[in-house]
Amino acid sequence: MLKPKVIDALNKQIKMEADASQFYLAAAAWCEDKGFSGMAHFFYLQSEEEREHMMKIFKFLLVTGTRPETPAVDQPPMDFPSFRSVFEKSLQHEQNVTKTIHGIVDLCLAEKDHAAFHFLQWFVEEQIEEENLFRTILDKLDLIGEDGKSLYWLDKELGERKE
Numbered sequence: 577m578l579k580p581k582v583i584d585a586l587n588k589q590i591k592m593e594a595d596a597s598q599f600y601l602a603a604a605a606w607c608e609d610k611g612f613s614g615m616a617h618f619f620y621l622q623s624e625e626e627r628e629h630m631m632k633i634f635k636f637l638l639v640t641g642t643r644p645e646t647p648a649v650d651q652p653p654m655d656f657p658s659f660r661s662v663f664e665k666s667l668q669h670e671q672n673v674t675k676t677i678h679g680i681v682d683l684c685l686a687e688k689d690h691a692a693f694h695f696l697q698w699f700v701e702e703q704i705e706e707e708n709l710f711r712t713i714l715d716k717l718d719l720i721g722e723d724g725k726s727l728y729w730l731d732k733e734l735g736e737r738k739e
């Protein structure tokens with residue numbers, strides 16, 4: 577059995593991952609509506625990935641003897657001022673997730689919850705990749721600008737995402 581404070585924090589993380597999944601779904605819809613199906617594909621996959629993160633915590637709680645909460649999700653933004661802002665908001669979101677994951681790791685150490693500490697190492701590593709993913713895209717936008725040709729190229733590249 578996990579420590580009660582850790583269970584509470586993991587339930588909150590389930591909601592955060594669920595919110596992330598909805599946020600990326602909204603981003604996909606916005607891109608697809610603008611005619612950028614490659615970017616939409618990228619965000620659909622990202623949305624699925626966040627659901628997998630949520631389920632990973634969900635199942636972890638169950639196998640360690642706790643029934644997880646099934647949270648209501650927040651309404652994500654329906655509109656974005658620019659393509660850049662979609663990726664900026666994504667990076668901000670990932671930075672927030674990193675902060676909360678690190679906070680739960682600290683809590684595990686304080687509570688001496690070794691099982692949860694071990695489980696969360698996967699998320700610590702995953703967040704390095706997640707932040708890097710969006711930082712790289714923003715770097716590319718800095719480099720190529722945001723005119724039609726540049727966005728067409730980025731759309732093509734993001735459309736090649738496999739998983």
Ligand code: FEO
Binds near residue numbers: 629673
């Ligand atoms: Fe599940 Fe992208 O953090």
